[in-house]
Amino acid sequence: MIPAQLSGPVLSLYRVVVGALFxxxxxxxxxxxxxxxxxxxxxxxxxxxxxxxxALIQLVCGALVLVGLLTRPAALLASGSMAYAYFTVHQPHQLLPIQNGGELAALFCWSFLLVAVLGPGSWALDSALARRRAAPAEPAPAPASVPV
Incomplete structure (x- = not known):
């Protein structure tokens, strides 16, 4: 069994690879x-x-997923675009992806759906921004008193 503390980094690495390929x-x-x-x-x-x-969706969503910014919406759009590609370009020729050349579209579709559902992982700009918003604000330093 994989230790729980590795799930965030492993998910992040998965997201980075899928985003870079896209x-x-x-x-x-x-x-x-x-x-x-x-x-x-x-x-x-x-x-x-x-x-x-x-291709524009691939470029923009791939970049966003790669860095982990707006990850869930970008991954959902990427997943939907690959589902559309599969059903309009590949599936009309044959039923199965191995027969119609749609393996990559199917893999990208399900990979991005997984990222959209599970989130970006711990190594992502979205996660860093969430941690920054959740951190308590540091109190302002007290003004130095000026001798009179």
Missing amino acids: LCHGAASIFGVLGGNRGSGAAVPFATWPGWWA
Whole structure:
């Protein structure tokens, strides 16, 4: 059994890896880097539906999930976008992900849903901001008395 104190850091590492991979997909499609759109080396044409918008979601949500900022809403949007991709692009061809090439969409969908439900883990900007808000304010130092 894994010690309880490791659950936050392990969840954080999982979130970072999934966010980084998603960010890379978005960057590849929008900027044509890292092999570009589906290995073609080309960027998706600006504002084309749905490819460019999906890539923008991948880029922005991937970055937010990576750093752990607005993690739950970003992960939920990313999960939904991958569910949409699976059911509109992959599933019409065959029923199972292994048959229709939708394994990655299915994995991203469920991975982001897990992050949306469990939260960002302890190593996240969201967690740091929550700790900062919960910390009691330090009293202001007493003003130095001036001799008269």
